[in-house]
Amino acid sequence: MRVRQFVARPKFLIPFIAFVAVAGFFAAGLRLDSTLVPSPLVGKQAPEFELPVLGQETTTLSTAQLSGGFWVLNVWASWCVACRDEHAILVELAERGVPIAGLNYKDEPGQAKKWLRDWGNPYFVTVVDRNGDAAIDWGVYGVPETFVVDSGGVIRYKHIGPITPEVAETKILPLWDESRRQS
Amino acid sequence: MKVLTGGFLLLALVLQPCMAATVEVLDFDSAAEEQRYTALIDELRCMVCQNQNLADSNAALARDLRERTYKMIRGGNSDQEIVDYMVERYGDFVMYRPPLKSTTYLLWFGPLIFLSLAIVTFFVYARRSRNREVPVLSYAERQKAQQMLDE
Numbered sequence: 502m503r504v505r506q507f508v509a510r511p512k513f514l515i516p517f518i519a520f521v522a523v524a525g526f527f528a529a530g531l532r533l534d535s536t537l538v539p540s541p542l543v544g545k546q547a548p549e550f551e552l553p554v555l556g557q558e559t560t561t562l563s564t565a566q567l568s569g570g571f572w573v574l575n576v577w578a579s580w581c582v583a584c585r586d587e588h589a590i591l592v593e594l595a596e597r598g599v600p601i602a603g604l605n606y607k608d609e610p611g612q613a614k615k616w617l618r619d620w621g622n623p624y625f626v627t628v629v630d631r632n633g634d635a636a637i638d639w640g641v642y643g644v645p646e647t648f649v650v651d652s653g654g655v656i657r658y659k660h661i662g663p664i665t666p667e668v669a670e671t672k673i674l675p676l677w678d679e680s681r682r683q684s
Numbered sequence: 685m686k687v688l689t690g691g692f693l694l695l696a697l698v699l700q701p702c703m704a705a706t707v708e709v710l711d712f713d714s715a716a717e718e719q720r721y722t723a724l725i726d727e728l729r730c731m732v733c734q735n736q737n738l739a740d741s742n743a744a745l746a747r748d749l750r751e752r753t754y755k756m757i758r759g760g761n762s763d764q765e766i767v768d769y770m771v772e773r774y775g776d777f778v779m780y781r782p783p784l785k786s787t788t789y790l791l792w793f794g795p796l797i798f799l800s801l802a803i804v805t806f807f808v809y810a811r812r813s814r815n816r817e818v819p820v821l822s823y824a825e826r827q828k829a830q831q832m833l834d835e
Contacts, residue, residue, distance in 0.1 A: 535734065536734070538731065538774070538775055538777045539775060540774075540775065541771065541772060541773070541774070541775040541776075542772075542773065548773075607744070632748075633744075633745075633748050634748075637748060637749065637752060637773065638773065639773070640772075640773035640774050640775075642731035642732055642745055642774065643731075643732060
């Protein structure tokens, strides 16, 4: 029975193959960062907010006023250590013309202003979310977080954690270029 | 012994305020409302600590989301509306019990598939070993074996 032999022989290999498969899954699992949860908001309309502007606390700004063009929303706070890591990159993006709005999350306005004086201000406007309500609407669960909104008001990309040069180069700038080509 | 008891009492007294700090005093119209609140914060995941639910977590975001849940209950939202609100913003991951849909079929039925695979394998092997012929030794062979054992 040649067929029988053919079937019988690889049987020795079954545990080995199973082991390799399981090990492969585990190895892939180790590489995944479980703290990164894909946002259901990507591809959807940017949530509304209506918040006071940092520095002009009597004026408020809404998502509606910001939409109509490409913009980036960066959620930050002066108490957030990781925000300092990405700050230089944000300043550079702003210098290259990318419009970035800041959402100052659960911060003390005085501290926030000092931070911008000390480290440079990449934001064309910063809105103040003192109690974090607007951030909940945007599904923010850690600072910093960054959203890219296109001219249609749709969130195209979300980054959780500090922006790296790679993220700026491969995710944010291409979307910015795309929006400029369209307009 | 008395000193030891005293020490424990002192320790309990010192630790008590930290434990009390995590409990929020909330007003509910009815016991049913409060029950809904406790059930919801039990079912919803804290996105910061991930292995804790909103009820257990001390993270600032968990506190905010508990407050949001409370406000929504008081505002007359149904449980489903509150869960939908959270899922819209934080994704299915916010639920401890993931919904049944095409992307979660493997999650829900995976264990069942593995179990049936194991059962099938077991029966196939069991049948095969039952059918296997047990080699019968001839008289000469048996004697030889006995000899070897005796040595």
